[in-house]
Amino acid sequence: DTGVSQNPRHKITKRGQNVTFRCDPISEHNRLYWYRQTLGQGPEFLTYFQNEAQLEKSRLLSDRFSAERPKGSFSTLEIQRTEQGDSAMYLCASSPLGQIYEQYFGPGTRLTVT
């Protein structure tokens, strides 16, 4: 399967713990995006990378959140000192560098903070 993959698919953690999610984009895609989706809502943009450079961050991305894409391939999203409000589906997407392309989404990581 050459689609976008995310791991883990589900994560349950206690409040205050740190969690890290991984996203593997489609191999030839230069752009990688992170979104957060809460129940009954559409995805909300968090951040995006072009190759290894993080080019934009949403104000939703507090200082407890950090994302990396060290070699321009896979990406990690870390949440420190998790709060119950962080419970959501975290979606990763990728797209080719170019003009106008749709984004290809992974299955998401569902985070539950207890």
Added chain:
Amino acid sequence: SQQGEEDPQALSIQEGENATMNCSYKTSINNLQWYRQNSGRGLVHLILIRSNEREKHSGRLRVTLDTSKKSSSLLITASRAADTASYFCATDEMDFGNEKLTFGTGTRLTIIP
């Protein structure tokens, strides 16, 4: 914040009927896209319409765009049970290009066999 609002929030129709859902957005855009999301899963791209286009077709899908009203509609003809899903419109703002998408709140479509 959510850019768009879909209308209706939920829609139930009989299999074989047509389903129409609408999307309104706030800022000037480059493109508008529609995505489908099955329960608890990732999003799948359906169709993209550029800001200089007014209508586009893809199989059983028909999308219209009215930039003067900042609105779009998605028509699914001859609905099937497999069309049961949530449908989202997504826009990219004219000043920012394709770097990020701003999604609406979604329409939950249920096809009754």
